[in-house]
Every structure is written in C-alpha cells, then in structure tokens.
Amino acid sequence: MTEPFLLAKGITKRFGALTALSNVDLEIRRGEVLALLGDNGAGKSTFIKVLAGAHAPSDGQLLVEGHPVSFNSPKDAAAAGIATIFQELALSENLSIAENVFLGREMKRSVFGVPFLKRAEMKKRVGDLLVELDAHISDPSAAVGSLSGGQRQAVAICRALNLNAKMVIMDEPTAALAVAETRKVLELTRRLATRGCAVVLISHNISDVFEVADRMVVFRRGRKVAERLRDQTTPEEIVAFITGAHADVRALEKTR
Amino acid sequence: MINVLPRGAVVEKRELLLLAACVLAIALFAIASPFFATADNAVTILRNSVELLLISLGMSLLLAMGGVDVSIGTVMGLAAFVIGRLLTAAVDPSLAALAGILAGTALGMVTGAVVVFGRIPAIVATLGLLGVYKAAIYLALGGAWLSGLPPTLTEMLQVRIVGVPIAVIVIALSYGVIWLAMRRTPFGLHLLAVGNSEEKARLQGVNTKLIQFSTFVISGTLAGVAAVFYIGTYRNVEMTIGSTLALDAIAAVVLGGTSILGGKCSLLGTVLGVLLLRILQNGLLLVGVPSLWQAVVTGALLIGVLSIEGLSGRLQLKFAGATQ
Numbered sequence: 329m330t331e332p333f334l335l336a337k338g339i340t341k342r343f344g345a346l347t348a349l350s351n352v353d354l355e356i357r358r359g360e361v362l363a364l365l366g367d368n369g370a371g372k373s374t375f376i377k378v379l380a381g382a383h384a385p386s387d388g389q390l391l392v393e394g395h396p397v398s399f400n401s402p403k404d405a406a407a408a409g410i411a412t413i414f415q416e417l418a419l420s421e422n423l424s425i426a427e428n429v430f431l432g433r434e435m436k437r438s439v440f441g442v443p444f445l446k447r448a449e450m451k452k453r454v455g456d457l458l459v460e461l462d463a464h465i466s467d468p469s470a471a472v473g474s475l476s477g478g479q480r481q482a483v484a485i486c487r488a489l490n491l492n493a494k495m496v497i498m499d500e501p502t503a504a505l506a507v508a509e510t511r512k513v514l515e516l517t518r519r520l521a522t523r524g525c526a527v528v529l530i531s532h533n534i535s536d537v538f539e540v541a542d543r544m545v546v547f548r549r550g551r552k553v554a555e556r557l558r559d560q561t562t563p564e565e566i567v568a569f570i571t572g573a574h575a576d577v578r579a580l581e582k583t584r
Numbered sequence: 585m586i587n588v589l590p591r592g593a594v595v596e597k598r599e600l601l602l603l604a605a606c607v608l609a610i611a612l613f614a615i616a617s618p619f620f621a622t623a624d625n626a627v628t629i630l631r632n633s634v635e636l637l638l639i640s641l642g643m644s645l646l647l648a649m650g651g652v653d654v655s656i657g658t659v660m661g662l663a664a665f666v667i668g669r670l671l672t673a674a675v676d677p678s679l680a681a682l683a684g685i686l687a688g689t690a691l692g693m694v695t696g697a698v699v700v701f702g703r704i705p706a707i708v709a710t711l712g713l714l715g716v717y718k719a720a721i722y723l724a725l726g727g728a729w730l731s732g733l734p735p736t737l738t739e740m741l742q743v744r745i746v747g748v749p750i751a752v753i754v755i756a757l758s759y760g761v762i763w764l765a766m767r768r769t770p771f772g773l774h775l776l777a778v779g780n781s782e783e784k785a786r787l788q789g790v791n792t793k794l795i796q797f798s799t800f801v802i803s804g805t806l807a808g809v810a811a812v813f814y815i816g817t818y819r820n821v822e823m824t825i826g827s828t829l830a831l832d833a834i835a836a837v838v839l840g841g842t843s844i845l846g847g848k849c850s851l852l853g854t855v856l857g858v859l860l861l862r863i864l865q866n867g868l869l870l871v872g873v874p875s876l877w878q879a880v881v882t883g884a885l886l887i888g889v890l891s892i893e894g895l896s897g898r899l900q901l902k903f904a905g906a907t908q
C-alpha cells in the first residue's frame with residue numbers, strides 16, 4: 329500500500345479538565361474517502377480542527393507525506409495542501425461563483441504595478457472545473473447568494489480543488505440538504521477522491537457513509553473505538569460501535 | 585446579508601429611476617420658479633455639488649465595505665483649516681492644497697486605526713471622532729472665523745484644461761480611478777466581500793483589516809481634496825464647516841443604490857444621488873422654502889429610501905425561497 333498522505337500519531341486534545349481527544353492514531357490516503365462517525369460530542373469536529381490547523385493538539389504528532397508538521401493556523405494547513413469546508417460555508421454571497429472560487433488568490437496581470445483581475449480567465453477556469461465536477465451550474469458569474477445549499481457546497485468544493493488541495497475535509501456537508509442535493513454532494517465527494525484527493529467526511533448519516541466512504545472510523549468519548557473497511561462491516565456493526573453496544577467497545581471502555 | 589439578485593440588472597434600473605427623478609425635479613422647479621432653469625443656477629448647483637461628490641465617492645466605498653464615517657465633514661473642515669492657515673502665511677497655493685490633501689489622508693489614517701485596531705464599530709468610533717474633530721476646529725479657530733483668505737488658491741483653481749474646469753477633471757479622475765479599483769482589481773472584490781461578511785471574507789483569505797483601513801484612508805484623502813475646492817470657492821473657514829456633509833453624503837449614496845448594510849456599491853448611482861439631492865435643495869430654496877428645511881428633506885429622503893428597501897429586501901427573501 330502507498331504511503332499515507334497524512335499520519336496522525338497519538339493525537340490528544342484537552343480543553344482544561346476535559347479531554348476531547350485521547351491518543352488518536354489515524355492514517356489518511358490519497359484517493360480515499362474516510363468517514364468519521366460518532367455520537368454528539370465524540371470529538372470528530374475537534375479532530376478535524378486539529379488537522380485543519382484550527383486547534384493545536386495538546387499531545388501527539390501529525391506527519392504530512394512522511395514529514396512532521398505543526399500547524400499554527402488554517403493558513404499553515406492550507407499551505408500543506410489541506411483544505412477544510414466548514415459546516416458554515418465561508419462564501420461571500422454577494423460575489424459570483426468565479427469570484428468566490430478565486431477570492432484571496434485571484435489571477436491578475438500587472439499594469440504599471442497595478443494588479444488587474446484576469447476576469448475572463450478566472451471565469452473560464454471555474455467554468456471548466458464546474459463541468460469537470462458535473463456540478464450542474466451553468467454560469468460561473470451567477471451570484472452565490474442565488475444558489476441552493478447543494479450548489480454552494482459544490483462552489484466550496486471547487487474552491488478547495490482550485491487551491492490544489494491534496495486533502496479535503498468536509499464537516500457534515502449534507503446535514504442541511506434535501507435528498508437530490510445530498511446525492512449530488514456525495515457524488516462530488518467521490519469525484520474528489522477519484523482525482524487523487526484524500527477526503528475526510530464527517531456525517532451522522534450511516535447510509536450516506538456506506539454509499540461513499542472506503543473506510544470508516546468511529547469515535548467515542550474522544551477515543552477511536554473502531555476502524556473498518558466498508559466491505560468488511562455492516563451498518564448494524566457501525567451503529568453498535570457508535571452507541572457503545574458493541575462488545576469491543578465495552579471491553580475497551582473497561583480497560584480505561 | 586443575502587443578495588439574491590443578479591448583479592447589474594437592478595443597479596441599472598435604479599440609476600434610470602434616479603435620472604428620471606432628476607429630470608422630473610428640474611421640470612417641476614422650472615415651472616415653479618423663474619430663477620431655477622437658468623444657466624447661472626445650473627452652474628451654482630454643479631458648483632455646490634463638488635465637495636459632496638468627492639466625499640460621497642469615499643462614503644460609497646465605506647458603506648459598501650460595511651463601514652461609515654459620520655465625522656467626514658469635520659475631516660474636510662480640519663483640512664480646510666490647514667489650507668487656510670497656509671494661504672494666510674502666503675504659502676504657495678499648490679503647496680497649501682497638497683498639505684490639505686495630506687491632512688485628509690492623515691485623518692483618514694487616524695479614523696481607520698481607531699476603527700480597525702480599536703475594534704470599535706465604525707458608527708460609534710466616528711461619532712466619537714466627530715466630537716473630537718469638532719472641538720479641534722473650534723480650538724483652532726479660537727472662536728473667530730478664518731475669513732478673507734488670499735485669493736491665490738482661487739485663482740489657481742480657475743485654470744481650465746481644454747476648456748474643462750479643474751473641478752470636473754478632478755472628479756472625473758477620482759471617479760475613474762475608484763471605478764477601476766472596484767471593478768478591475770482584487771481590492772474591489774475584497775472590499776465587497778468584507779461588506780458582505782467580515783468573518784467569511786477572513787476565512788476566504790482576505791486581509792480584512794488592510795481593506796478596512798485603506799478604505800478609511802481613501803475616504804479621508806477625498807475629504808482633503810474636497811477641502812481644496814471648498815477653500816477655493818468660499819475663502820473662509822467657519823465654526824460649523826462641513827456639518828451637513830456626512831448626512832448629505834450618506835443620503836446621496838444610499839439613494840444611489842449602495843447598500844447601507846455593505847456588500848454592494850454603485851458609483852454612478854452615487855453621482856446621480858448627489859445631483860438629485862443638490863437639485864432638490866436648490867429648487868426648494870428658490871421656491872421659498874426656508875433653508876432649515878433642507879436637512880429635513882435630506883433626512884426624509886434617507887429614511888424613505890431605507891424603508892422602501894427594507895420592504896423590498898423582505899420581499900426578495902420571500903421570493904427567493906429557502907436558499908439559505
């Protein structure tokens with residue numbers, strides 16, 4: 329098997345007396361969709377915030393492509409090729425799709441030292457990306473405010489792709505979506521992996537996860553309690569891990 | 585803020601509407617007063633619009649960025665005082681003008697620093713600064729007007745370039761530069777993103793503090809330029825200098841279609857808004873309405889536009905369905 333894109337070793341995160349993550353080991357590979365599951369408060373969001381550079385771990389180590397890294401801010405993580413799509417999408421509704429995809433790193437040409445936008449080129453690039461993703465959005469100059477929730481997810485995914493992200497983290501991307509839109513976003517998630525991205529997906533929806541993920545990791549009370557390939561498990565088993573009814577979890581929790 | 589409308593379309597409609605309002609106002613006043621529709625009066629209206637146009641261009645950027653500056657009239661006042669003092673000291677008028685513009689820039693930096701680095705909402709910070717700047721003008725003038733300034737600057741500003749008055753050239757240049765910056769450079773995109781949501785813009789990698797700070801600096805600089813024309817025309821600095829400019833500018837800009845909540849900017853609308861406002865103020869004076877009522881008209885226009893927009897904003901949300 330290939331070297332993992334990201335390796336987390338013994339990640340622990342304490343908030344004062346509360347241990348939100350305890351000694352989590354995890355590997356994430358390119359071309360793979362990894363789902364994080366777990367009950368409310370299990371530590372999923374805390375874990376991805378560590379990966380995204382939003383929280384510094386209290387203990388443990390992250391390695392990106394074999395090299396130890398320490399992220400002080402989301403910018404550091406982005407520089408390492410990790411893009412995060414937070415549940416509350418960071419898009420400017422008053423700007424166009426193309427403008428949003430490029431915001432903060434526009435294509436420009438310098439005329440007498442003044443940076444002028446290359447609008448046509450940016451629009452074309454975003455148009456191509458949208459077609460490639462089969463996002464069913466025809467006009468890259470439409471305002472993001474006029475898009476549906478699923479289309480906005482697609483724009484956020486485009487933005488991550490355009491940043492040349494090697495790993496994309498999505499926190500409950502389908503939580504607020506209707507059935508058809510959910511399908512589309514799951515499809516996009518798959519497409520990201522096909523393009524060679526490592527994808528980390530948080531979801532409470534077991535059937536969504538079974539549709540799209542190659543591997544599943546269950547968190548419970550800040551610990552990783554299970555890791556399964558999709559082909560080697562069932563929804564029932566995963567639910568048992570999440571609720572703590574599974575014999576393995578009971579055994580694990582006795583040794584705490 | 586949710587803006588569900590495609591950009592462009594509505595702005596143009598708004599601008600046509602304003603143009604129609606200007607034409608209508610001109611027609612009505614022409615009927616009501618024999619003094620209104622004269623070449624002299626047209627020049628007066630345009631002359632009276634110069635400072636407001638410059639300041640309103642800056643105010644458009646501020647509002648679109650999610651800010652505001654209610655102290656901008658006193659910024660012009662202080663810059664005018666600097667110019668006035670230098671002219672009295674027989675300093676070369678072009679140097680005095682430059683000093684006035686730089687004074688505006690410096691005060692814009694002060695305002696920007698207080699808002700951005702003090703993390704104080706713009707409306708509160710500039711209200712505080714309004715008090716400070718007013719007191720500064722009062723102290724500087726020492727209770728008396730600065731009047732009877734030497735006409736050197738006035739003479740300098742009478743220059744025409746291929747027949748076009750210098751004020752027109754300066755306004756056209758300012759408009760052109762700001763239009764380019766807003767439409768053709770990352771600055772405009774970033775400014776509108778900050779106006780939509782500072783937090784989201786920051787997460788998208790926009791240097792929000794730099795955008796906010798520089799917008800205040802641009803606005804202050806334009807107020808400095810306005811001070812040059814103010815002194816050129818009136819050759820005095822009185823205690824209440826610029827006291828109605830901030831309200832006039834906010835009214836004109838909002839009338840022009842720039843959003844008071846930020847995220848949307850119409851420069852052409854601003855120009856038309858200023859002209860409409862000045863036409864109304866001039867016309868009402870000529871038909872015998874006391875000048876006290878000018879502020880009432882401005883205030884009523886501002887409130888009227890905002891309440892109509894509030895209504896249509898709610899309607900837009902309704903028709904857009906559950907897009908958010």
Ligand SMILES: Nc1ncnc2c1ncn2[C@@H]1O[C@H](COP(=O)(O)OP(=O)(O)OP(=O)(O)O)[C@@H](O)[C@H]1O
Nearest residue numbers: 343346347348366367368369370371372373374375
């Ligand atoms: N910034 C913080 N300060 C203190 N405690 C925190 C902080 N962030 C998270 N926690 C705590 O850490 C624990 C794990 O929270 P986390 O948000 O990671 O859970 P989650 O698995 O994402 O849950 P959900 O499914 O509800 O989103 C919770 O007990 C939470 O209260």
Ligand SMILES: [Mg+2]
Nearest residue numbers: 372373374499
């Ligand atoms: Mg969470």
